[in-house]
Amino acid sequence: xxxxxxxxxxxxxxxxxxxxxxxxxxxxxDAMYWYRQDPGQGLRLIYYSQIVNDFQKGDIAEGYxxxxxxxxxxxxxxxxxxxxxxxxxxxxxxxGQLPGTDTQYFGPGTRLTVL
Amino acid sequence: xxxxxxxxxxxxxxxxxxxxxKCTYSVSGNPYLFWYxxxxxRGLQFLLKYITGDxxxxxxxxxxxxxxxxxxSFHLKKPSALVSDSxxxxxxxxxxxxxxxxxxGTTVTVRA
Numbered sequence: 001x002x003x004x005x006x007x008x009x010x011x012x013x014x015x016x017x018x019x020x021x022x023x024x025x026x027x028x029x030d031a032m033y034w035y036r037q038d039p040g041q042g043l044r045l046i047y048y049s050q051i052v053n054d055f056q057k058g059d060i061a062e063g064y065x066x067x068x069x070x071x072x073x074x075x076x077x078x079x080x081x082x083x084x085x086x087x088x089x090x091x092x093x094x095x096g097q098l099p100g101t102d103t104q105y106f107g108p109g110t111r112l113t114v115l
Numbered sequence: 116x117x118x119x120x121x122x123x124x125x126x127x128x129x130x131x132x133x134x135x136x137k138c139t140y141s142v143s144g145n146p147y148l149f150w151y152x153x154x155x156x157r158g159l160q161f162l163l164k165y166i167t168g169d170x171x172x173x174x175x176x177x178x179x180x181x182x183x184x185x186x187x188s189f190h191l192k193k194p195s196a197l198v199s200d201s202x203x204x205x206x207x208x209x210x211x212x213x214x215x216x217x218x219x220g221t222t223v224t225v226r227a
Binding site: 040058094106 | 156213215
């Protein structure tokens with residue numbers, strides 16, 4: 001899991017609430033990513049950021065928001081608009097160099113459960 | 116659009132036997148391919164990657180992968196499996212816009 005930390009490890013949310021998942025890295029990586037993992041579906045990209053103050057939507061961005069105010073931090077907010085937020089959320093980072101040399105390294109994950 | 120397929124949901128082998136986890140890909144341009152492993156309730160750990168060059172790539176924990184361009188495959192292999200290799204394995208392909216596309220994963224069980 002290296003130098004990427006995610007908190008909390010487990011998170012419970014009531015319907016209608018927004019929650020924010022934390023992701024911090026001390027690897028001096030430029031690029032950061034958020035993925036959602038559901039059983040039998042692999043990982044799906046929510047948002048990614050290649051540089052501070054810039055981010056792009058991934059494949060399933062609806063109901064989520066992010067910010068990238070610092071290089072080290074890329075928090076993810078799961079809003080009440082997300083219809084089925086119960087999942088395992090993984091943050092990753094990479095150096096942000098040219099594709100093909102850019103290995104993504106993952107944090108330990110946050111398991112979000114909607115009550 | 117690119118895609119990655121892992122045709123086997125589960126692979127079961129006895130300890131000491133060879134382990135193979137299959138992966139096929141469909142990408143435009145040069146393929147950049149990765150293998151990751153995930154233990155229960157943990158993040159993904161990087162095992163190895165193929166960029167260019169030798170078709171046989173060696174990685175962590177004794178794993179290797181063979182790139183086959185004609186068959187568009189990137190199978191993960193280990194000559195002698197350990198019980199501790201039991202985990203969920205993901206194959207992934209990297210696109211030019213930094214996006215990783217993942218297969219659905221293969222659960223490996225190594226029995227003692």
